[in-house]
Amino acid sequence: MTAISAATIxxxxxxxxxxxxxxxxxxTEYYDTKEGQERLIVNLYGRYRSVYSNYTLQYLGTDMYMSxxxxxxxxxxxxxxxxxxxxxxxxxxxxxxxRVIQEVNILMNRCTPELAGSDYERxxxxxxxxxxxxxxxxxxxxGPVPLLTKEEKEIITEVTxxxxxxxxxFLVTELEAIKGLLPETSYQTGRVNDAAVRMLLGKVxxxxxxxxxxxxxxxxxxxxxxxxxxxxxxxxxxxxxxxVFDESNQGNKEIIWSIQYGSDKNFDGGxxxxxxxxxxxxxxxxxxxxxxxxTEYAAMQRNIWVNPIVHQWFRHPDKDPRYDVTFKREFYIxxxxxxxxxxxxxxxxxxxxxxxxxxxxxxxYPFYDADGNYNWVPALPMMGWTTDCMPMCRKFQExxxxxxxxxxxxxxxxxxxxxxxxxxxxxxxxxxxxxxMKKVNSILERAASYDxxxxxxxxxxxxxxxxxxxxxxxxxxxxxxxxxxxFDLKRTQTLLTRGYLNPLVAHYDNLQKIHLxxxxxxxxxxxxxxxxxxxxxxN
Numbered sequence: 321m322t323a324i325s326a327a328t329i330x331x332x333x334x335x336x337x338x339x340x341x342x343x344x345x346x347x348t349e350y351y352d353t354k355e356g357q358e359r360l361i362v363n364l365y366g367r368y369r370s371v372y373s374n375y376t377l378q379y380l381g382t383d384m385y386m387s388x389x390x391x392x393x394x395x396x397x398x399x400x401x402x403x404x405x406x407x408x409x410x411x412x413x414x415x416x417x418x419r420v421i422q423e424v425n426i427l428m429n430r431c432t433p434e435l436a437g438s439d440y441e442r443x444x445x446x447x448x449x450x451x452x453x454x455x456x457x458x459x460x461x462x463g464p465v466p467l468l469t470k471e472e473k474e475i476i477t478e479v480t481x482x483x484x485x486x487x488x489x490f491l492v493t494e495l496e497a498i499k500g501l502l503p504e505t506s507y508q509t510g511r512v513n514d515a516a517v518r519m520l521l522g523k524v525x526x527x528x529x530x531x532x533x534x535x536x537x538x539x540x541x542x543x544x545x546x547x548x549x550x551x552x553x554x555x556x557x558x559x560x561x562x563x564v565f566d567e568s569n570q571g572n573k574e575i576i577w578s579i580q581y582g583s584d585k586n587f588d589g590g591x592x593x594x595x596x597x598x599x600x601x602x603x604x605x606x607x608x609x610x611x612x613x614x615t616e617y618a619a620m621q622r623n624i625w626v627n628p629i630v631h632q633w634f635r636h637p638d639k640d641p642r643y644d645v646t647f648k649r650e651f652y653i654x655x656x657x658x659x660x661x662x663x664x665x666x667x668x669x670x671x672x673x674x675x676x677x678x679x680x681x682x683x684x685y686p687f688y689d690a691d692g693n694y695n696w697v698p699a700l701p702m703m704g705w706t707t708d709c710m711p712m713c714r715k716f717q718e719x720x721x722x723x724x725x726x727x728x729x730x731x732x733x734x735x736x737x738x739x740x741x742x743x744x745x746x747x748x749x750x751x752x753x754x755x756x757m758k759k760v761n762s763i764l765e766r767a768a769s770y771d772x773x774x775x776x777x778x779x780x781x782x783x784x785x786x787x788x789x790x791x792x793x794x795x796x797x798x799x800x801x802x803x804x805x806x807f808d809l810k811r812t813q814t815l816l817t818r819g820y821l822n823p824l825v826a827h828y829d830n831l832q833k834i835h836l837x838x839x840x841x842x843x844x845x846x847x848x849x850x851x852x853x854x855x856x857x858x859n
């Protein structure tokens with residue numbers, strides 16, 4: 321957390337797409353110019369690629385996702401074992417957010433109406449959004465953290481951990497101040513807009529409403545923010561779930577804000593690797609059946625495993641169109657040298673299919689094994705698991721790149737369906753379960769592609785069904801693989817219970833209250849006087 325003498329710069333070109341590149345390090349005097357400040361702003365977008373590709377903090381240790389191995393990282397972040405400490409590799413995440421914060425502070429110190437002209441409100445609002453977003457993730461991840469709002473020109477050696485209440489007061493003040501300053505839709509693809517500001521502000525109000533320092537109107541204000549997005553004429557739920565994730569339909573009317581990638585190697589950064597997550601090693605496990613073919617998921621990495629229970633949340637997988645849009649269960653032999661080329665190589669039936677019909681597949685994996693245990697599990701000796709096969713996520717598939725190439729698709733951060741779920745959560749907490757049920761049913765009606773017969777199966781029929789657990793499970797079906805599941809569980813105060821739905825969390829049996837925040841990185845604590853470790857953690 322030191323002052324910046326040089327920074328990676330990203331540039332916005334004159335076209336409609338937010339291009340990002342890294343020409344060189346520059347002196348800080350460059351940020352005294354409008355050009356330098358514009359590039360500093362776009363640098364923030366580039367940094368958020370790294371925020372949302374931190375899959376360990378986004379997914380592991382939740383009810384939906386689990387690790388695939390027995391590594392120390394998996395044991396610590398997915399198992400919450402006793403080795404989780406200040407030495408667990410969180411330094412990069414901490415530094416990343418404080419780089420964002422410091423760069424915003426630089427801009428806010430140097431950008432003036434005289435220098436920026438008519439762009440002043442837009443430039444400062446974009447920057448303040450990112451500072452608020454970083455502080456939201458920092459306070460939710462680590463609890464009280466130093467609140468720095470001024471450009472630091474000297475190395476910091478001593479800090480004070482600001483109470484969570486004060487940080488949330490700051491977030492509300494900041495986001496209320498910039499609300500209405502940006503256009504409702506992005507003026508350039510990938511740019512933050514006012515709907516995104518209101519989404520974040522609504523989430524801040526909603527999160528604070530659970531805390532003992534909540535303000536009286538937090539739930540009302542969060543509902544107001546989410547309803548303002550839902551009623552916006554510029555965004556809508558698309559007619560079908562499949563259209564939202566059609567790779568040829570990026571930037572559609574349901575997407576409020578997304579992180580941009582692209583096929584231009586000068587601007588793609590590390591690439592979007594979402595298309596490689598939530599799967600297994602098709603080539604390594606089945607030699608002679610499959611070849612390197614992106615459409616057949618040959619590039620899938622064995623990084624994050626889907627908790628089998630997630631499939632059961634799709635109560636009618638044969639009728640719910642989202643299920644087969646989200647998961648791929650059939651893999652046809654695509655090695656032309658195989659005598660069975662073109663035939664079904666691997667088949668996983670619907671989780672509730674008890675017919676035993678293998679469809680003639682060479683390899684058949686039903687949801688349950690012969691003993692009635694989950695069969696779609698990773699090969700983990702400590703659990704006695706051997707299958708190492710499950711339906712792969714196809715929601716983020718990239719069919720237009722070669723095997724192993726960097727992903728080019730946008731990474732969705734805010735979309736309309738999430739506004740409905742967040743509004744439902746706020747209504748539920750505000751003792752309005754009927755309104756919450758209406759919001760969830762709106763999503764389920766779209767899930768049914770507005771087919772009344774399918775909707776009749778999927779919808780909630782009685783307000784007694786509208787519990788927090790049901791809301792989180794319906795949200796899991798709709799937003800599988802999208803961000804913030806760990807933060808959702810923490811916010812809703814369900815992490816300590818729903819976390820035990822994760823078989824590996826249950827195996828280690830150590831999830832407890834201290835895990836509602838992560839450990840402060842050791843390397844930061846030894847540099848900064850006053851940065852004490854969170855309770856219950858070593859180092």
